[in-house]
Amino acid sequence: MPQLKMIRAMCEALDEELRRDERVCLFGQDVGEFGGVFGTSARLQAKHGPRRVFDTPLSEAAILGTAVGAAMSGLRPVAEIMYIDFITVGIDPLVNQAAKLRYMSGGQMTLPMVVFTQCGAGTSEAAQHSQCLEAWFAHVPGLKVVMPATVYDAKGLLKAAIRDDNPVIYIWPKLLYDLKGEVPEEEYVVPLGEAVVRRDGADLTVVATSLMVHRALAAAEALSDEIGIEVIDPRTLVPLDIETILASVRKTGRLLVVHEANTRFGIGAEIIRQVVERAFDQLTCAPVVLGGAGVPMPFTRVLENACMPQEQDIIAAARKMLKC
Amino acid sequence: MIDVPRETLIQFLRTMYLIRGFELKMLMLFQRRALAGDFLGALHSYEGQEAVAAGVGACLRKDDYQFSTHRGHGHAIAKGLDLNKMVAEMFGKETGCSRGRGGSMHLFDVSIGQMGGNGIVGGGLPLALGTAYSALYRNTDQVTVCYFGDGAASQGSFHESLNMAALNKYPIVYVCENNHYAATTHVSKNCPIENIADRAAGYGIPGAVVQGNDVLAVYRAASEAVARARAGQGPTLLECKTYRHRAHCMVIPEHRPEEEREAWLARDPINLFVAKLREENVMTQDDLNRLAAEVEQALVDAVKFADASPFPDPQMLSVDFWAN
Numbered sequence: 001m002p003q004l005k006m007i008r009a010m011c012e013a014l015d016e017e018l019r020r021d022e023r024v025c026l027f028g029q030d031v032g033e034f035g036g037v038f039g040t041s042a043r044l045q046a047k048h049g050p051r052r053v054f055d056t057p058l059s060e061a062a063i064l065g066t067a068v069g070a071a072m073s074g075l076r077p078v079a080e081i082m083y084i085d086f087i088t089v090g091i092d093p094l095v096n097q098a099a100k101l102r103y104m105s106g107g108q109m110t111l112p113m114v115v116f117t118q119c120g121a122g123t124s125e126a127a128q129h130s131q132c133l134e135a136w137f138a139h140v141p142g143l144k145v146v147m148p149a150t151v152y153d154a155k156g157l158l159k160a161a162i163r164d165d166n167p168v169i170y171i172w173p174k175l176l177y178d179l180k181g182e183v184p185e186e187e188y189v190v191p192l193g194e195a196v197v198r199r200d201g202a203d204l205t206v207v208a209t210s211l212m213v214h215r216a217l218a219a220a221e222a223l224s225d226e227i228g229i230e231v232i233d234p235r236t237l238v239p240l241d242i243e244t245i246l247a248s249v250r251k252t253g254r255l256l257v258v259h260e261a262n263t264r265f266g267i268g269a270e271i272i273r274q275v276v277e278r279a280f281d282q283l284t285c286a287p288v289v290l291g292g293a294g295v296p297m298p299f300t301r302v303l304e305n306a307c308m309p310q311e312q313d314i315i316a317a318a319r320k321m322l323k324c
Numbered sequence: 325m326i327d328v329p330r331e332t333l334i335q336f337l338r339t340m341y342l343i344r345g346f347e348l349k350m351l352m353l354f355q356r357r358a359l360a361g362d363f364l365g366a367l368h369s370y371e372g373q374e375a376v377a378a379g380v381g382a383c384l385r386k387d388d389y390q391f392s393t394h395r396g397h398g399h400a401i402a403k404g405l406d407l408n409k410m411v412a413e414m415f416g417k418e419t420g421c422s423r424g425r426g427g428s429m430h431l432f433d434v435s436i437g438q439m440g441g442n443g444i445v446g447g448g449l450p451l452a453l454g455t456a457y458s459a460l461y462r463n464t465d466q467v468t469v470c471y472f473g474d475g476a477a478s479q480g481s482f483h484e485s486l487n488m489a490a491l492n493k494y495p496i497v498y499v500c501e502n503n504h505y506a507a508t509t510h511v512s513k514n515c516p517i518e519n520i521a522d523r524a525a526g527y528g529i530p531g532a533v534v535q536g537n538d539v540l541a542v543y544r545a546a547s548e549a550v551a552r553a554r555a556g557q558g559p560t561l562l563e564c565k566t567y568r569h570r571a572h573c574m575v576i577p578e579h580r581p582e583e584e585r586e587a588w589l590a591r592d593p594i595n596l597f598v599a600k601l602r603e604e605n606v607m608t609q610d611d612l613n614r615l616a617a618e619v620e621q622a623l624v625d626a627v628k629f630a631d632a633s634p635f636p637d638p639q640m641l642s643v644d645f646w647a648n
C-alpha cells in the first residue's frame with residue numbers, strides 16, 4: 001500500500017469527492033490559488049476550477065454562512081476554517097443556524113456541509129492557535145463531530161463526512177500533519193459512529209482521541225510487560241460509539257480517558273457519565289480523565305508540554321489505576 | 325399616472341391588507357391567550373412596514389430565495405406562504421409551516437424559497453451568500469432577497485456579507501428596513517451617518533434610499549435591483565425608511581416621541597396607497613370593501629384551521645432529528 005502524509009490523504013479525499021459528486025464545493029481562506037496553508041487543497045482549484053474551489057475574503061462568518069446557505073439550496077459545501085480558534089469569530093452560522101435549521105424548519109431542510117478545520121497544540125503557536133474545542137460542538141444538538149487520528153482515517157472519515165446529510169465539523173490534529181501512513185489505492189470510506197480498538201488488552205481501557213491516540217499507544221507499548229492496555233479511538237464524538245467502549249470496560253473494569261482538550265467539562269467527563277450510567281457495577285476502580293491543564297496554552301515549549309498529556313502521564317495514571 | 329398593471333396594484337393592496345389583518349388578529353389572540361396564561365413566545369408586529377414586503381415580494385419569483393428576520397410575518401405573506409400553515413405555526417401546531425418547531429420567528433417553506441426568519445439579528449445575512457453562490461453554481465438566475473433591520477446593519481455579519489457579495493457579484497438584493505429603532509434604541513445611536521444605504525459605496529455597489537411607506541417606490545427600486553441581480557450585475561443595497569406602529573415586541577411599553585409617531589401614522593402605507601388608487605380610479609370603494617372582506621375571510625378560516633389542528637406528539641420530540 002502507498003504511504004501518504006496526513007495532509008495528502010485529506011487532499012485526496014477532497015479531490016475524490018469533488019470528482020465523484022458535482023454538488024461538492026470547497027472554499028476558505030487561501031484555499032483556492034494557493035492550495036490551503038497546510039496544503040490540504042493543493043492543485044484542487046486547477047483541477048476543478050474556481051467555480052468549485054475558491055478563495056474567500058478573511059471573513060469567518062461569511063465563509064460559514066456561505067456553506068449554510070449553499071447546503072440549504074442543494075450543494076454539499078466543504079468550508080475550511082484555517083484554525084479552529086478562528087471559528088469563534090464567525091460561529092453564528094454554524095451553531096445558531098446550521099445546527100438548528102433542519103429541526104426548526106420541521107424537517108424541511110437537510111444541511112449536508114462540512115466544516116474542515118484543525119486543532120491542537122505542540123507547535124508553540126500560543127493560546128489563540130492551539131485550542132481543542134470539540135466539546136463545544138459536541139454539546140450543540142445538530143452537529144456531528146469527527147476527529148481522525150490516523151492517515152487512513154483522515155481520508156476515510158473526510159469522505160464519509162462529505163457524504164453525510166448533516167452538518168459535520170471535521171477536526172484534524174495539526175501536530176500530525178506530517179504523519180505518514182498506509183492508504184489503499186482503492187476507494188474506501190470510514191463510516192461515522194464506529195470506534196476502533198487500536199490495541200487489545202485485558203487490564204485497562206484507555207479511550208483516547210486525535211493526537212492522544214498515538215501517545216496512548218506508545219504508553220501501552222511501554223507498559224506491555226506490566227499492564228494489558230486496550231486502546232480505543234472513538235474516531236467520531238457525535239455520533240459516539242459507546243457500545244465498543246462499554247464492551248471493553250466490561251472486560252477490563254477500568255477506564256481512563258485521554259484527550260488534549262481541557263479536562264473540565266470535557267469529552268472525558270461525558271464518556272465516563274455514559275459508562276457509569278450503564279456499567280457502574282463492572283468498574284473495579286474510579287474512572288479517570290487525563291486532559292489539558294486548563295490554562296490558555298502557553299507559548300514556550302516547557303510550559304506547553306506541561307499543559308498537554310504526555311506519554312509519561314498516561315503511564316503514571318495507568319500504574320496508579322492498576323493499584324486500586 | 326401609475327405605470328403598473330392594475331392586477332399588480334391590487335396584489336400590492338391585497339398583500340398589505342393581509343399583513344395588517346394578520347398582525348391585528350395575532351396581537352388580539354396572543355393578548356387573549358396571555359390573559360388566559362397560555363402564552364406562546366414572542367410577537368414582532370410588522371404593522372406600518374407593509375409596503376416594503378408588498379413591494380419587494382411582487383418582484384420575486386416563486387423560486388427566488390428569501391431570508392427574513394424576527395419581524396418577518398409580512399415577508400412570509402408577501403412570498404406566498406400559506407396562511408393556514410402560518411397561523412398554525414404561530415399556535416405551535418403540527419400542521420404549521422415548521423411543524424410547531426419554529427414559531428413566529430422561524431417561518432419556513434422551502435418550496436417557495438422562504439428560507440426562514442431568524443432569531444439572531446443579522447443572522448440571515450451570511451446565509452444569503454450561500455443561496456446566491458449556489459444559484460450561480462447551478463447556473464440558474466434565481467435571486468436572493470435578504471431583509472434586515474437598521475439595528476442589524478451594526479452587526480459584523482453586515483460587513484462580511486456585503487463585502488463578499490460585492491467581490492463575487494452575487495445575485496442578492498439587500499433590503500434594510502430602517503424603521504428607526506432597534507428595540508428601544510434609536511437608529512442615531514446605531515448608525516453615525518444619515519443613510520445606511522450610503523454604506524453601499526464602501527463596497528462599490530449601488531445603494532438607494534427608498535420611501536418605504538410608498539409601495540410603488542419600493543416596487544420600482546426593488547424591480548431594478550432584482551433585474552440587476554438576475555442579469556449577473558451583482559448585489560444592491562436598498563434602505564427603506566419606515567416605521568413600526570406597534571411596540572418592538574408584543575405590547576412591551578416603550579418611549580417614542582408622540583409627534584414622531586403621529587407623523588408616521590399620518591403616512592400609513594395602506595392609507596397612502598388606497599388614496600392613490602381612489603384618486604386614479606383604479607378601484608372603487610366597493611372594490612376595496614370586497615377585497616377587505618375576502619382577506620378577512622381568509623384570516624378567519626386560517627385561525628379556524630389552526631385552532632382545530634393538533635399539537636405535535638411529544639413522542640416525536642427527537643424523531644427525524646438527524647437527516648437519514
Ligand SMILES: Cc1ncc(C[n+]2csc(CCOP(=O)(O)OP(=O)(O)O)c2C)c(N)n1
Pocket residue numbers: 394395443444445446472473474475476477503505506507572
Ligand atoms: C444577535 C442578537 N442580538 C440581540 C438580539 C435581541 N433583539 C431582538 S430584535 C432586536 C432589535 C433589532 O432591531 P432591527 O435590526 O432594527 O430590527 P427591527 O426589530 O426594528 O425590525 C434586538 C436587539 C437578538 N435577537 N439577536
Ligand SMILES: [Mg+2]
Pocket residue numbers: 473474475501502503504505506507
Ligand atoms: Mg429597526
